[in-house]
Amino acid sequence: MNRTSPPRSAQRVRSSEEKPDPVADELRRYDDHLRDVRGLAAGTRHNRCRIVEQLLRKKFATGVVNMATLRPVDIRRFIARQLGGSSSHSATAQVATALRSYVRYRTVCGDSVAGLSAAISSPVQWKLASLPRALKPHEVQRLLGAFPSGRWPRRGYAIVRCALDMGLRAGEIANLSIDDIDWREGTVTLKGTKSRRQDILPLPMATGQALADYLQHERPATPSRAIFVRRRDSRDVPITTAAVQKVIHRACRRAGLPDSGSHVMRHTLACRLVENGSSLKEVADVLRHRSLETTLIYAKLDTPNLARVALPWPGSES
Secondary structure, X not given: OOOOOOOHHHOOOOOOOOOOOHHHHHHHHHHXXXXXXXXXXXXHHHHHHHHHHHHHHHHHOOOOOOHHHOOHHHHHHHHHXXXXXOOXXXXXXXXXXXXXXXXXXXXXXXXXXXXXXHHOOOOOOOOOOOOOOXXXXXXXXXXXXXXXXXXXXXXXXXXXXXXXXXXXXXXXXXXXXXXXXXXXXOEEEEOXXXXXOOEEEEOOHHHHHHHHHHHHHOXXXXXXXXXXXXXXXXXXXXXXXXXXXXXXXXXXXXXOOOOOOHHHHHHHHHHHHHHOOOOHHHHHHHHOOOOHHHHHHHHHHOHHHHHHHOOOOOOOOO
């Protein structure tokens, strides 16, 4: 198993002169659990360790982490401080998920923490209540028309096409390797995806042309097999997930569009597939959803089929 580095909060390397840091040691063990047992990606682990660290620092400072002294009221007060006046569902869900994950970990360690679990309330949200935010066709054209601009226009254009045409996540774009593309068969093999499996996707012609243009005319000559590379400390290193998101954000700003990320590009692809008559199963296959329930949100965008089953409005003539 390839082991990625733990979050910075769990990376504190102590010299012999430094004082012991029980909180850092606890976070390191928790991060190992998230990686080796739960199989979570580095970004997810970082976010959870970051939230848990704030709780532990507040309660235990640099002293011994003793779960027997952590009370439900401590959890409730911590959640209230974290959220403040924020009503963001995503922020609330992130805090609750991180704390619930840590309490489950302590259960595995043999602690009795049932009372703590009861203190972690999930934010209320109706299932499938919201609509996915997607770009309209004219906005897609504006986005693609934002090139060639920027420092690396061919690289940026290829990244945006990977997100728009194939629905790739930012991390999947960053991890693309030259060996993943079969130019003869017109396919792309994705490895180490969010679903922890290997997927083979068709390579759309426009996306393939954008990638080939970047590889031939803009990508630096380097022994690296990563498709998207950047120069750092006199070395060519693979581009990061954050850098991919930054490329997309900057392109949206140049096009005068709301600040969007790769996930909006995935929504855009899904909406286009639904509008062109694709089934939810086909959309789920393209987006590589592990569960069809994740794809059900797009049923709300299938206006023609929804119109067929719509009931007459009370008092109308229809």
